Amino acid sequence: MTSKAFTPWILGLTGGIGSGKSAAAERFVELGVHLVDADQAARWVVEPGRPALASIVERFGPGVLQGDGQLDRAALRQLIFADPAQRKWLEQLLHPLIGQEIFSYLAKAQSPYAVYVSPLLIESGQHQKVQRVLVIDVPQEIQVARTLARDNTSPEQVQAILKAQLAREERLAHADDVVNNNADLAALYTQIDRLHHFYLTLRGGQP
Numbered sequence: 259m260t261s262k263a264f265t266p267w268i269l270g271l272t273g274g275i276g277s278g279k280s281a282a283a284e285r286f287v288e289l290g291v292h293l294v295d296a297d298q299a300a301r302w303v304v305e306p307g308r309p310a311l312a313s314i315v316e317r318f319g320p321g322v323l324q325g326d327g328q329l330d331r332a333a334l335r336q337l338i339f340a341d342p343a344q345r346k347w348l349e350q351l352l353h354p355l356i357g358q359e360i361f362s363y364l365a366k367a368q369s370p371y372a373v374y375v376s377p378l379l380i381e382s383g384q385h386q387k388v389q390r391v392l393v394i395d396v397p398q399e400i401q402v403a404r405t406l407a408r409d410n411t412s413p414e415q416v417q418a419i420l421k422a423q424l425a426r427e428e429r430l431a432h433a434d435d436v437v438n439n440n441a442d443l444a445a446l447y448t449q450i451d452r453l454h455h456f457y458l459t460l461r462g463g464q465p
Contacts, residue, residue: 380428
């Protein structure tokens with residue numbers, strides 16, 4: 259039995275709603291990079307039978323459950339974005355649990371570096387646990403247009419989500435690398451490919 263010859267460093271990938279994080283993440287996967295998405299981990303920790311789901315139902319009532327016992331994420335989202343105090347409670351419950359799931363998963367990476375995708379990477383403080391931060395950046399008007407075209411949501415809810423996330427300038431202030439995703443998919447992939455080749459030359463996220 260042979261041991262792994264390297265320890266992967268972790269790239270934190272973030273951006274506001276509608277910025278194109280998912281498309282960027284898919285490209286890293288195509289390039290063979292081990293990746294976990296905070297949304298995936300958020301689903302793992304609220305699966306039926308997990309303690310977090312029981313706490314959420316106790317707090318918000320059975321209306322946040324679907325008929326099959328799964329969490330109704332849309333119903334919960336409406337409740338928390340309408341009430342900052344409720345959103346804070348939920349974040350304090352879930353963020354530590356999600357972090358445990360994520361970093362346990364990333365530690366098993368078989369690629370030279372691994373990617374952790376999170377819209378709240380900086381807000382949650384988990385940018386302090388990664389070696390490098392990549393921000394996918396677009397102007398706010400593009401964020402709004404893309405989100406309305408993609409999701410069955412209202413302009414008011416999009417604005418509420420934007421207000422709950424860091425301002426664009428604050429997010430960029432934490433970035434080691436920035437991808438401007440205001441063009442097409444080919445342009446996004448070109449930038450991701452260039453960064454991937456650069457990342458392969460790094461040790462611990464540093465040149």
